[in-house]
Amino acid sequence: MFEKEYDVIVVGAGHAGSEAAAVAANMGAKTLLVTMNLQNIAQMSCNPAMGGIAKGQIVREIDALGGYSGIVSDKSAIQFKMLNKSKGPAMWSPRTQNDRMRFAEEWRLQLESIENLDFYQEMCSGLIVDDNKLLGVRTSLGLEIRSKAVILTNGTFLNGLIHIGEKQFGGGRAGERASTGITEELIALGFESGRMKTGTPPRVDGRSLDYSKMIPQPGDVITSKFSYSSITTPLSLQRDCHMTYTSPEVHNLLREGFDRSPMFNGRIQSIGPRYCPSIEDKIDRFADKDRHQIFVEPEGWNTCEVYVNGFSTSLPEDVQFKALRSVTGFENVKFFRPGYAIEYDYFPPTQLKHTLETKSVDNLYFAGQINGTTGYEEAASQGLMAGINAVRKIREEEEFILGRDEAYIGVLIDDLITKGTEEPYRMFTSRAEYRTLLRQDNADLRLTPRAVELGIIPEARLKRVEEKQEKANHMVEFLKDTSYDFKEINELLERKKTATVKQNDKLYKVFSRPQITTEDMKTLPQFQNYIEEHDLDEDILEQVEIRVKYAGYIEKEKNNADKLHRLENVKIPPNYNYKNLASLSYEAREKLTKIQPVTVSQASRISGVTPSDISVLLVHMGR
Known part of the structure; x- marks a missing residue:
């Protein structure tokens, strides 16, 4: 065969x-x-x-x-949904x-x-x-x-x-x-x-739930998508998720099964995900909380199957069922299958x-x-x-x-x-x-040229990326070179309840204020005219706003990254004998021997390897 x-x-x-x-x-x-x-x-x-x-x-x-x-x-x-929009773009x-x-x-x-x-x-x-x-x-x-x-x-x-x-x-x-x-x-x-x-949590029959008792969780009004390619388009129709809560009654019903829980009776000894704990783990570790969020997520466009996010459990199926029926909106729930743990x-x-x-x-x-x-x-x-x-x-x-x-x-x-x-x-x-450098909006700028070099994607896609980069660069330069009339700009600044100005200055400076958004800038004729003349889409405008507002942070992270690269250039020979370096701490010798880092930079990130250990390594590497 x-x-x-x-x-x-x-x-x-x-x-x-x-x-x-x-x-x-x-x-x-x-x-x-x-x-x-x-x-x-x-x-x-x-x-x-x-x-x-x-x-x-x-x-x-x-x-x-x-x-x-x-x-x-x-x-x-x-x-x-675009999560964390209330925070900085790195988030x-x-x-x-x-x-x-x-x-x-x-x-x-x-x-x-x-x-x-x-x-x-x-x-x-x-x-x-x-x-x-x-x-x-x-x-x-x-x-x-x-x-x-x-x-x-x-x-x-x-x-x-x-x-x-x-x-x-x-x-x-x-x-x-x-x-x-x-x-x-x-x-x-x-x-x-x-x-x-x-x-994983139970899967349940959505027809048995009372959504009127839950809090709707709709998607974004203006949707986007993951792929930078033209193969896909943003959603025009969406399905709502919903949210409800556990209660002290639910917690008490779950506790009744703790003696039969594989987590608590020793059957499971391996470690689970810290940031996605089971419901029994949550009510045990956070006993002071009288409720926890439950997100009710549909499994598709047409199926009635529902994923009960936040209720991951390995408790006996009868305990799962009884407790979930006490959750608001789940009073008549029917199970497709119970939750379980897997080692x-x-x-x-x-x-x-x-x-x-x-x-x-x-x-x-x-x-x-x-x-x-x-x-x-x-x-x-x-x-x-x-x-x-x-x-x-x-x-x-x-x-x-x-x-x-x-x-x-x-x-x-x-x-x-x-x-x-x-x-x-x-x-x-x-x-x-370096998360300010590693944003979701610039992954194509960072990595598409690498993919073209590797022969994974065609050069036509790279041309779109280069055009996006070029248009964003030109607009940033336009903002740095173009002045505003301070009387005109003060009307906007007063509306946004931010300090007014007493003389003309560059558009870049006013756009860098955290209170001023792209939509605000569009009310300025020279800004809006530039957008129309150069046919700029929302992705490019988002790039420009981030680069203007976070220029200081981006520059700082680039400088820190440059320092990292200097250590990346200091290579460590394969199978290096760290036991000969008496000045290294015992823990450093042990961990460096086990992991065998390729560069001094990698060695510096190993838990237990101190800055003084790195100094010793640099001396022995001739630096």
Whole structure:
């Protein structure tokens, strides 16, 4: 069946696997996607939504690099929101509510349209390794499929164990069996493994809910989208979500089942996601709170299935049902299925290079939850980067690594490789020290030129990006060069209740005031005339406003990034013997030896490595 050798085999067809297979095939590599069930490609295993705080930035970065997550999200969206608009633009984060079935269908159609991509449905149960070099995979039927590189994107399926109350059974997701064999082989090859936990809420019948008792949560009046391409368009119709609350009565009913909870009786010992706790964890940890938010999210345009966001639980099903019926609007709720927790194997990501290739086995890559992350977006971005680097490795081309000042994807991977994680890692804007540079509005400007260099997307798309950049630059210069009449401008300033001026000055200066918006500036004839003459759209105007208002912050972060680059240029020789550096602290020697950083900059970000340790390293590097 598989006489020929593939360039790349991707194991698993979740968000990481789908992006990895797509980009490898689009780069011209002969690629095979192996999954246990071809009907479940790119499933939204948990909530039917994409993006959110920092995650929305990642989706836009994936799109700018030629990935499909943004396009698929746009095509399957039922609601769009730009979160955190009341804060600075570094915090603005796009989010879509999605039709779960359409999302998976769109991904499948995208993948099937790629010429170099083959599919095979079966469990991958082992790896073919010779002298620490990956040569292919073995399936549960005993087939051996050879390849030059393999990317493992197994999600929660590696020895997955599902918990509902005191009941437990093997599975990688509700209704699907676990994957076995790979963990044991990797351990035999010298890999360190661990266990993590995640959970999901009940799914219920929306026809049994009373929405009149809940608070509507509509989408934005003026919608946008994830993808920078012209393939998709913003939503014209949207579906509302709703919000309700738990109560002391609900909490008391949940507590009745704590003695049968796998979280509290010791059956689950692995660590779950800190920032997405179960409802039982919330009422235990935050006992002073008498209510918690519940977001009622439709699963699609036409289905009546509803996702109960905020009620993730592994309590017994009878306890879940009784407690949820005491939530306002849920008095007559009917379950589609109860919530559950799942434990699964992961491999601490300090065992990887920045390319996501493993350090101990050549041509073997890990992406997604196997690396200890949580979230569709985090997984998809890793799949994209692993796919790119696998193809470049087999072609003997330079590795593709994004810096912490270039992309949230760069922050994510550097955090994993340098710091590791002992709990499911989730991206936040606070993890990025250069977040004013890494905004959702400029991902195309930052990354599309890189994608064109890599041969992932056509140059025609780069021309649109360059035009956007050029128009924004010209308008900023126009604002710096054009004066206003102080009498005319004072009318606007008085309306906005901000200090008036006594002499003429440049438009740039008044626009830099936080009280003055683009809409305010449009009331000035010279500003509006410039927009009309140069045919500027809202994306360009948004770019200009951010650059004007946050110029100081942007410049400061660029300067800090330049300092970082100086340390990035100080390379550390492979397999460097830190034990010979007596001046290093014991902890620094131990962690540097284990992680083997590539640069002094990476070494400086390792937990436990102090500035004095870095000074010692710099001296020994001749700096």
